[in-house]
Amino acid sequence: MPSNAERARRIVIERPGGYEALRLVEGEVPAPRPGELRLRVAACGVNYADGIIRMGLYESAKRLHGYPITPGFEVAGVVDALGEGVEGWRVGDRVIGLTLFGGYASHLCLPADRVFALPPRLSFEQGAALPTVFLTAWFMAHRQVHPEPGERWLVHSAAGGVGSALLQLARLAGVEATGVVGAAHKVEAAKAMGARHAIVRGEGDWVAAARALAPSGYHAVFDANGVATLAGSWSLLAPMGKLAVYGFASMLPKDGRVNWLRLAWDWWRTPRFNPLEMTSTNRSVLAANLSFLSAEAPLLRRGMLWLLERFADGRLQPLPVAAFPLLDAAQAHRRIESGQSVGKLVLIP
Numbered sequence: 213m214p215s216n217a218e219r220a221r222r223i224v225i226e227r228p229g230g231y232e233a234l235r236l237v238e239g240e241v242p243a244p245r246p247g248e249l250r251l252r253v254a255a256c257g258v259n260y261a262d263g264i265i266r267m268g269l270y271e272s273a274k275r276l277h278g279y280p281i282t283p284g285f286e287v288a289g290v291v292d293a294l295g296e297g298v299e300g301w302r303v304g305d306r307v308i309g310l311t312l313f314g315g316y317a318s319h320l321c322l323p324a325d326r327v328f329a330l331p332p333r334l335s336f337e338q339g340a341a342l343p344t345v346f347l348t349a350w351f352m353a354h355r356q357v358h359p360e361p362g363e364r365w366l367v368h369s370a371a372g373g374v375g376s377a378l379l380q381l382a383r384l385a386g387v388e389a390t391g392v393v394g395a396a397h398k399v400e401a402a403k404a405m406g407a408r409h410a411i412v413r414g415e416g417d418w419v420a421a422a423r424a425l426a427p428s429g430y431h432a433v434f435d436a437n438g439v440a441t442l443a444g445s446w447s448l449l450a451p452m453g454k455l456a457v458y459g460f461a462s463m464l465p466k467d468g469r470v471n472w473l474r475l476a477w478d479w480w481r482t483p484r485f486n487p488l489e490m491t492s493t494n495r496s497v498l499a500a501n502l503s504f505l506s507a508e509a510p511l512l513r514r515g516m517l518w519l520l521e522r523f524a525d526g527r528l529q530p531l532p533v534a535a536f537p538l539l540d541a542a543q544a545h546r547r548i549e550s551g552q553s554v555g556k557l558v559l560i561p
């Protein structure tokens with residue numbers, strides 16, 4: 213329980229901007245409403261999307277919340293108060309919480325159906341690093357693509373958060389995965405997460421290298437780069453293959469400042485897919501956005517329970533995590549936007 217003098221801290225973005233837009237503010241420790249648990253947060257996950265929210269370009273942040281906004285989709289910590297009517301939890305339980313924004317905070321009240329027991333083998337940092345990237349990967353892999361043993365997948369940004377999660381789900385399903393990474397220092401990380409092969413984009417022709425590894429094509433390609441790789445990804449699909457699109461990072465800046473001219477140019481030259489061609493080759497495009505699935509609480513809960521069962525018995529492994537103090541949220545954003553990070557980043561309130 214918080215002492216009388218204890219204050220809550222959170223990061224607030226008053227209006228979209230560069231790294232300076234992330235401000236630490238203090239306030240009262242919130243009281244849980246009926247049906248809610250209050251968590252004392254030990255770690256908050258950082259996602260690439262948080263930077264897009266800071267830049268003012270994240271559609272669900274604009275449509276579902278607006279500014280000022282506290283970013284953050286996930287936390288881990290301990291239960292420190294129970295709202296009226298909450299059953300099955302005790303003060304002191306170690307938990308993971310799913311948030312739709314608001315996660316960069318020292319205390320958080322969440323409805324009970326967004327709270328999950330943290331598997332004992334995971335630290336708070338590892339637990340906070342898990343929900344968004346693994347749920348996104350689970351949704352695409354198991355609700356959209358439906359893997360079969362022996363298939364081949366190509367996974368972009370394979371050493372990052374979602375990429376690492378996809379590689380682990382591939383390994384679990386008996387799928388042979390090839391990872392594509394943007395820098396040579398990420399190759400070992402991608403292989404440790406389950407990539408059979410790793411290709412460094414920028415060292416030669418990545419499409420030719422991927423085709424050489426799978427001449428008859430890939431059953432699924434997972435692409436969150438957008439304009440930089442989408443056409444190549446599409447060209448690598450086997451008949452009946454599926455291109456899973458879930459982000460457009462290559463349109464975005466690496467220095468925190470939006471270049472509107474470049475953004476417009478990249479939007480204009482992003483591939484559009486032709487249903488006539490898709491029909492004659494049985495190839496398709498799938499698309500996913502976890503934050504627009506937030507109303508689907510039972511589905512996300514099912515996905516979380518499926519994932520946590522596999523983390524609890526060691527079939528899934530926690531991602532490598534780098535921690536930053538909450539106060540240094542800007543440093544964490546710089547790091548993930550640099551394109552150089554491996555695994556996940558978390559903030560420690």
Ligand SMILES: NC(=O)c1ccc[n+]([C@@H]2O[C@H](COP(=O)([O-])OP(=O)(O)OC[C@H]3O[C@@H](n4cnc5c(N)ncnc54)[C@H](OP(=O)(O)O)[C@@H]3O)[C@@H](O)[C@H]2O)c1
Nearest residue numbers: 260369372373374393394436458459461462500501502551
């Ligand atoms: N649709 C959804 O529900 C959903 C959910 C979570 C994440 N995402 C998307 O999935 C992608 C990965 O997210 P994450 O949080 O797991 O991040 P991450 O993969 O850990 O880090 C982002 C990675 O994107 C690649 N990248 C490509 N162009 C970039 C650019 N201009 N600036 C910075 N990085 C660039 C870099 O990897 P390489 O250079 O190695 O390719 C970079 O390391 C992001 O695009 C994110 O928006 C979508």
